[in-house]
Amino acid sequence: MILLQEVNPLPAMAEDYVEALKRQGLRYTEVHQVDACGLRVAPGLAILPGLNNGLVILAKAPLAIRKLDGLKLSGPIGACGDYAGVQFGELRYALLAEVTDATSGMTYLVATMHLHSGIERDANLLHDLMDAQTEGRLQRYDQLMAELKGDEQRRQMELETLMDAIQQHQMNRRYDGIVFGGDLNFEAGSPEYRRLERAGFSDSAQLATGMPMWNTYDPMYNPLAAHEEEALPPALIDALAAEMQMDREEAVRRYRHAIGMARRIDFLFSMAFMSTACLTQELFGKPHMMGDPAGSDHYGVLNTYAYRKHDCAETGAVADSGN
DSSP: OEEEEEEOSTTHHHHHHHHHHHHTTOOEEEEEEEEEOOEEEETTEESSTTOOEEEEEEEETTEEEEEEEEEEEEOSSEEEOSSOEEESSOOEEEEEEEEEETTTOOEEEEEEEEOOOSSOOOHHHHHHHHHHHHTTOOTTHHHHHHHHHHHHHHHHHHHHHHHHHHHHHHHHSOOSEEEEEEEOOOOTTSHHHHHHHHTTEEEHHHHSTTOOOOOOBOTTTOHHHHHHTSSOOHHHHHHHTTSOHHHHHHHHHHHHHHHTSOBOOEEEEEEGGGGGSEEEEEEEOOOSSTTOOOSOSSOEEEEEEESSTTOOSSSOEEEEOOO
16 A cells, blocks of 8 residues: 655546556556645636645555545635635645455555644754743744644644544444554654554554654755755744844744754554554665655655564555655
8 A cells, every 4th residue: 555645636646656557567546635726616727727736545456445535634614626626725634545455354444644734843943942032032932832832733633533533434344454644744752643642543663673763854865855944934934023033033043953854754653453563664765875866855654564473574565655
């Protein structure tokens, strides 16, 4: 199975992936969900004709895949579909699918998503901002922290919506396993991460052999990631607008320093009962040498599960592409 985010345009790009894999002798089927469409009333008739961005899950034969839900996680009134949609602000979706292995009879609930970003932050940024406030800078520190807290709360709300949906589907049919992941825009140990742990989900990196804890986003070595960080988030600009210029520049400097660090914001989670599997994890998509082109601003995460402890290399894999 392959979990993708920020695939554009849909459905054409998902169909292109299936055809490209077919040319390599691989039979995949796909399901998808648009999460960014602007104003679109028909194919080619849109304010932004080239925008129909979204989520894709691909499953390799003999796996069979069925879309369960294109679940709206957050955002204003509006919705996006394959050929029409209305979007007045940022929409976030999760794509839920049922994947069945005909040879074993096992059925899995699989989901992928791209959670709200906003002012991305980690412990380093929060520490830097607290230091600046202690030094007498950032007179409107509380406003900035409120913005950061708002982003965190929105992601938590998105996760609550996702977990409610997973629970409902699990009540309707008892799945042999549950796997979800994607670009989650939080880090290990964050409130969002701890909320998933309390709900019984396990970070698969914690279960993998060697507990690898890969950094999936690395602006220092990935030129595409570095390019993404050039523009400041609008919410950060607004939060700092009332600060003195010197303090504003200092806050931006600290933000750029923290946000330029490598970090892990792409995850694959599973229910705790899947921890009985032998699991290996690796990254893919990293440039071989400094300066080599990268395929995405995020590296992919590849999980390989085996239920025979002596043989971890012969089973199918679940991959989160990053983006």
